[in-house]
Amino acid sequence: MYAIGLDYGTNSCRSLIVNLETGIELGSTVFNYPSGELGILTDPADPNVARQNPQDYLDGLEAIITGAIQQAQSSNPDFDPTAVVGIGVDTTGSTPIPVDEAGTPLGLLPEFQHNLDAMVWLWKDHTGHAEAAEITALAEKMRPEFLAKCGGTYSSEWWWSKILRLKRNDPEIFEAAFSFVEHCDYLPAVLAGDTNPRTLKRGICAAGHKAMFCDEWGGLPDKEFLRALDPALADLRDRLYEKAWPASEKAGGLCKEWADKLGLPEGTAIAVGAFDAHMGAVGCGVKEGTLTKILGTSTCDITVAPDTRDLADIPGVCGIVDGSVLPGHFGIEAGQSAVGDIFLWFVHNLVPDSYGATADEKFISMEKELAALKPGETGLLALDWNNGNRTILVDVRLSGMLLGQTLHTKAHEIYRALIEATAFGALTIIKRIEEYGVEIVEVVNTGGLAVKNETLMQIYADIIGRPLKVAASDQTCALGAALFGATASGKISLSDAQSKVCKVRDRVYTPDAANQSVYADLYTLYRELHDAFGTPGWSGQVNNVMKDLIALRERQRKS
């Protein structure tokens, strides 16, 4: 028995075929989105714009499934595509797609091909920040329960902010959109051959986290609330959905058209879609006490707590949804708006060629140099907010910050400070979750940074103060998606499948006590800046920060 998982990321999509008995991965193919800059359509006049071309998704869909099957066949002559029991899909999100009545993305229609607003609104599009603030303010007044479930602040990265922004900013495209579909719901519908927005199965993961869907209050936000935002949203509600499904459910069977294209049996189970991090958490073996962390361009941090307990809402933690990760558990989702993205920004824009000719060479030689430094030795402290702060402050109108530079500061020292800043951000999330009674005893990581950057992982362990493990699979999101595909077939349970295929690597990163203690001091300074610049109403002193950093630098250089 095999399953196929499809993982749609920010810049590319990839597939994985996994043997459900052994966990052996037989084939995997990556497809880089050809449009825009690394797959992202941007607007030079507004750094908040991040859109995608839906055609990239469809071109990728065929390429990565057929690619993986060919690989599986060539590496393993016994592999039989008819033994594929299911396909699961994860994507970024909230990444809504405006669609017409047939469910066709507007961006595929010739008349809208050149309009960025008709394209897919990628998760990291922040154009709806004013609308997010408006939704937050209205919910505070009218429906505080909506906010409590999403960390106290509705984000510009989410469904309603983007749709409302579209309505306000480009009413013509909004009018042309019969409905909106999350990227993770669209692809299973394509494979199942029915993209009708009225009937396609929407996932609870996207709905519950980003569209404020909750059975407690009757599904999506009520019309009265939506009307107060904009009457057009209240009308739109009738053209959205009444029910949302867990990813362990079947969205449909593979349709003939795609079965023929892919060489897979018609009717193969297609699981309901979910977000990458949630499926990735399952692929990492998430369980109580374990936080899984996808260390990518941004991070997504997921843990679970039994849904039998009374879990208070956690301020600043955006998504607590029953069944969104594992059956019988609240899924708790947090994350950082930019991690790898900050390093990529830095290497592409601010690292001279003396470190190497390519970004990869620069990273490698900077890593070598920064590994020789002790904590605090750079004298630098950064805030990890170049793309805003998703969890805790839930505020996109924040920015990066670097402090402590002298006339001798080198690029690799700043790179170290940026790594540390993202680790401090990660620790802030763990501390907040624990304050509300959910203990985190270990972190299982996945993503390119976790696998490739040992120095980063040790710094993270020293700062986070817990053992850090790395998932064995390089493709935990796609692996999780495959597990859901398998589960949707009804032929294996999720926990069974998880126990057979989810493994961690031998190398565990254990905190170094001496470094931990220096980092505790640095974290105090990080929190000072975090609160001073990020917390509305904060008042106090920061004039110790530069001096404390200099004193720590001197102490560490001498030690």
Add this chain to the structure above:
Amino acid sequence: MYAIGLDYGTNSCRSLIVNLETGIELGSTVFNYPSGELGILTDPADPNVARQNPQDYLDGLEAIITGAIQQAQSSNPDFDPTAVVGIGVDTTGSTPIPVDEAGTPLGLLPEFQHNLDAMVWLWKDHTGHAEAAEITALAEKMRPEFLAKCGGTYSSEWWWSKILRLKRNDPEIFEAAFSFVEHCDYLPAVLAGDTNPRTLKRGICAAGHKAMFCDEWGGLPDKEFLRALDPALADLRDRLYEKAWPASEKAGGLCKEWADKLGLPEGTAIAVGAFDAHMGAVGCGVKEGTLTKILGTSTCDITVAPDTRDLADIPGVCGIVDGSVLPGHFGIEAGQSAVGDIFLWFVHNLVPDSYGATADEKFISMEKELAALKPGETGLLALDWNNGNRTILVDVRLSGMLLGQTLHTKAHEIYRALIEATAFGALTIIKRIEEYGVEIVEVVNTGGLAVKNETLMQIYADIIGRPLKVAASDQTCALGAALFGATASGKISLSDAQSKVCKVRDRVYTPDAANQSVYADLYTLYRELHDAFGTPGWSGQVNNVMKDLIALRERQRKS
């Protein structure tokens, strides 16, 4: 009649021969200090260390004088070296040299050649910051009048901090030093052939600003005060000096040895030495209402006020000394610890080669790109404290800071933010001086940045809000030194010489009203950060800063 001016900078020294009737510059030669990194001896373990090799000064002395004479002769066959009436010298400071009883710098002696502490302690050496704090604290208690004259805080860049640091940190070298001589006093003594530290003529400029010398309290700080710091300093006082001289005085006549080396008449007047900025101010034509600004690796801002008025001490402005610049005037000295140094640090460490292969190419292409931006459009704000803050806060234990970076921030945008930060720092100084009743109606600039970087100059004009002029001479410090050389000969008065040779260029930078108004908003944010991070005891809010910058960025990008 001709005079020769010698200008000893941070990385090189240069000479100028000027015709005292016409102001025509006949010859000029530069000598780059061969030791260390761009002439600076550093210690990888401590970024505060900045020393120089005294041999570089002597090698340079011969090279630049003979070079300038050769040039003058080849460009002008009528030039006759015997028509040179005087030589003036300016240097950086406070740059003390430990010397033996004969006045030979310890760094020239074979036994100390490899000891950094025996070398020249360059102005920007900050190793004495703890000692500076100690001197400040003691003076507050015992001799508040000392502090009032130097801006309220004694700096680690100054004479006593460095000497006390040497005593504490390397007592053996301190013991080996019979006395200490400022760089600007040492070179005239060399040319005059008598380096005896007991008798060589010390300049009032260095003494008054940096060594707390004042006739009001009997010269150097009294022994009781020095003993409270360290008994060895009280003993040292007897081996220093009782009198200090203005630079319009003659330090001596050119000695035979150097007359022969240089091909100049024995006995040619050698003026008492002074700091580069003070002589540069004279070379720029400083007068009441005019601030002269040397825009170099750091800046030195000088203006004058009549010494007949009752000029209060100005908090945070380090040097108000009667006669230190023009006869009959208080010289008022302020400055920024790093300006060009910040740009050089940035271009050498953080600008990718996509901007160009060399630092010069990078600067040129960044300048082109940033010139197309409107104020506020980068969304960035920086503090200009990579080398501490010399005036207003008088605190070396501060650091650089950059705020507002996104995932799209480019190097040329940061360069613009750094330029703006240094201009905000410059404006802060002008505002402080004006608060104490000394009006500044125009700024006359000199230095490489003023001549070469038109974009920077316009940004400065828009931020400073006053017309900015550029001195005609490329060598205003050397020119000022030459004017003092001439004056020391007794053959021409300083004001006569100034009126004949000091000119400004045709291009005047006038503030643009629209830009000025945006910069007024940005300056408010700069002051918030300046006070929050730099002012002891400050308490308040800064959580508006990132949001205000983002709002301003959006407004400016759309405008």
